[in-house]
Amino acid sequence: MTKRNFIFTLAILASSAMMGQGLHKEITVEQEIVPLKRDASRITVLPTVSLPAITPARLSFSDRVVTTQVPNTITTLEPVAYGDNLYSSPYRGYVALGLGAPLFNADFSAGYRILDTDKTRLSVWGQFNSDLYTQKVNVVGEDSPLKLYHRDLTATLGADLHQAIGKTSFLDASVDYTYGHNNIPYGADTYSRSLNKVNATAAFNSRHEGLMYSAQLKYQHFGYCNLQPENHLYTDVADYTLSPAKQNLVGVRLQGLLPVGEPSYFGLDLNADFLHTSAHAVTTFPHSDYIPAGSSTTGLVTLTPHYLFRNQTFTAKIGVDVDITVNDGKVFHISPDVLLAWTPSQVFGVEVRADGGSRLNTLASLYDVTPYSNASVAYTQSHIPYNIDGKITIGPFYGAYIDLFGGYAKANDWLMPVATYGFFPGGQVFEPADISGWHAGAAIGYDYRKILSARVSYETASNDRDRCYYQWRDRARHVVNAELKVRPITPLLITLNWEFRAGRRMFGYTEYPVQGNITTFETYATRLGTVSTLNLSAGYSVTEALTVFINGENLLNRRYTHLGDRYSQGITAMIGAALKF
Numbered sequence: 001m002t003k004r005n006f007i008f009t010l011a012i013l014a015s016s017a018m019m020g021q022g023l024h025k026e027i028t029v030e031q032e033i034v035p036l037k038r039d040a041s042r043i044t045v046l047p048t049v050s051l052p053a054i055t056p057a058r059l060s061f062s063d064r065v066v067t068t069q070v071p072n073t074i075t076t077l078e079p080v081a082y083g084d085n086l087y088s089s090p091y092r093g094y095v096a097l098g099l100g101a102p103l104f105n106a107d108f109s110a111g112y113r114i115l116d117t118d119k120t121r122l123s124v125w126g127q128f129n130s131d132l133y134t135q136k137v138n139v140v141g142e143d144s145p146l147k148l149y150h151r152d153l154t155a156t157l158g159a160d161l162h163q164a165i166g167k168t169s170f171l172d173a174s175v176d177y178t179y180g181h182n183n184i185p186y187g188a189d190t191y192s193r194s195l196n197k198v199n200a201t202a203a204f205n206s207r208h209e210g211l212m213y214s215a216q217l218k219y220q221h222f223g224y225c226n227l228q229p230e231n232h233l234y235t236d237v238a239d240y241t242l243s244p245a246k247q248n249l250v251g252v253r254l255q256g257l258l259p260v261g262e263p264s265y266f267g268l269d270l271n272a273d274f275l276h277t278s279a280h281a282v283t284t285f286p287h288s289d290y291i292p293a294g295s296s297t298t299g300l301v302t303l304t305p306h307y308l309f310r311n312q313t314f315t316a317k318i319g320v321d322v323d324i325t326v327n328d329g330k331v332f333h334i335s336p337d338v339l340l341a342w343t344p345s346q347v348f349g350v351e352v353r354a355d356g357g358s359r360l361n362t363l364a365s366l367y368d369v370t371p372y373s374n375a376s377v378a379y380t381q382s383h384i385p386y387n388i389d390g391k392i393t394i395g396p397f398y399g400a401y402i403d404l405f406g407g408y409a410k411a412n413d414w415l416m417p418v419a420t421y422g423f424f425p426g427g428q429v430f431e432p433a434d435i436s437g438w439h440a441g442a443a444i445g446y447d448y449r450k451i452l453s454a455r456v457s458y459e460t461a462s463n464d465r466d467r468c469y470y471q472w473r474d475r476a477r478h479v480v481n482a483e484l485k486v487r488p489i490t491p492l493l494i495t496l497n498w499e500f501r502a503g504r505r506m507f508g509y510t511e512y513p514v515q516g517n518i519t520t521f522e523t524y525a526t527r528l529g530t531v532s533t534l535n536l537s538a539g540y541s542v543t544e545a546l547t548v549f550i551n552g553e554n555l556l557n558r559r560y561t562h563l564g565d566r567y568s569q570g571i572t573a574m575i576g577a578a579l580k581f
């Protein structure tokens with residue numbers, strides 16, 4: 001027997017002996033468990049999320065200038081701005097219609113976004129405006145006043161394209177066509193004329209390693225047609241032979257902005273426009289700075305180098321405009337292009353601007369001043385040596401704010417309206433004049449959430465013949481603008497606005513024959529009447545997509561004269577609706 005088996009046998013025998021003796025013992029074990037709170041320790045391995053690298057986007061710098069002009073005489077619908085593109089929303093289309101009295105007023109606008117993707121947006125739109133009203137004219141030899149009918153009509157169709165190219169470039173292109181028709185009073189008679197207007201632009205914008213640049217091409221056609229007297233019963237207008245003027249403009253613009261250590265940038269702009277004017281008529285007038293009768297081509301090339309600095313509280317743009325005139329008077333003109341803005345806090349800001357430059361004075365630009373411009377006269381360029389403006393903003397404090405603003409400007413060969421009775425029939429003629437003048441004003445406003453918004457501004461300016469503010473073509477002396485918006489309930493918006501322009505006038509010439517063939521001219525002033533237009537409108541959102549509105553304009557029935565000797569319309573009312581789909 002091996003040693004291992006021997007030990008195992010002894011163990012079994014010993015165990016059997018003990019069990020045989022009946023050995024038994026009970027043992028109780030007590031144990032107390034005390035919980036132990038340990039300090040939490042951070043997990044050494046944490047989950048992570050890896051995102052793709054994002055290229056920071058750079059917004060193109062821009063500056064804003066708000067100027068006051070003679071109010072537009074063509075009414076447009078409130079829900080949609082004239083010729084505006086569709087904004088980003090769940091809706092791709094809109095349509096709005098308004099009809100008014102006392103005779104006939106109609107506004108219609110519609111648009112639709114054909115393509116709406118992340119890279120492509122293609123929109124088409126249209127706008128139609130028309131009004132018809134009367135004016136009574138006293139005629140020598142007639143027992144009762146003569147009733148003249150004034151008509152205005154414009155119809156526009158357009159398309160806009162926004163196309164993204166890659167991650168840093170995009171293309172903007174647009175084209176629109178406008179047909180217009182109106183009549184112009186001349187004594188107790190009227191002239192009728194039509195116009196065609198085409199605008200086409202294409203702009204490429206991109207950036208590369210901090211450099212932002214753009215290139216733009218543009219074309220514009222503006223021409224009058226069907227220019228003829230509607231009657232000549234009381235005024236001898238049959239002897240006037242009027243040749244409608246037409247213009248074609250081709251232009252290119254290049255812009256570049258390069259960082260030279262943020263927040264500093266250096267920029268360079270180049271703009272070149274060439275304007276061809278077709279045959280038109282020019283009659284005798286004291287000033288001869290008009291484009292002579294016959295075809296001609298002029299040009300304007302502008303080079304603008306500038307330095308830009310911008311941080312959270314201060315912005316400075318320091319540059320100069322170098323204008324090169326082609327085939328139109330003095331070749332070189334230099335003017336400043338400076339902007340300084342300081343905003344040390346959210347309730348205080350100061351801005352000073354000095355700019356200027358040359359203007360081509362196209363027929364289209366004068367049509368924007370007044371749609372009753374003379375259709376047979378074309379003009380040479382104007383030049384602004386300097387225009388200095390300043391503004392101080394205080395607030396908002398609890399929704400209230402105050403603006404103080406003013407400036408001084410000088411303009412050479414600037415086109416100011418002139419009374420031409422006996423010289424030019426059929427529309428407003430402008431006189432190239434050297435003028436300088438100041439303007440100053442203040443505004444106070446208050447905004448309370450989305451329930452109440454109010455603003456009142458007053459501005460005054462010099463209004464003599466050669467001492468006047470060049471941007472106010474009607475030479476107004478006092479201008480007041482007031483607006484109140486109230487939203488008593490969420491779907492209802494009530495708007496009340498009032499415009500007041502006093503001291504409006506323009507100057508003209510009276511011809512006096514002297515000995516022989518010598519003629520002298522004396523200057524006189526003619527008043528245009530005070531504008532006091534009170535408008536009230538209310539719009540109610542039936543649903544998010546449907547809005548109904550009612551407008552009342554010129555509620556005080558104040559009549560005045562537009563530039564172009566057109567009498568204004570009296571009280572009008574319009575009802576309509578706008579639908580988004």
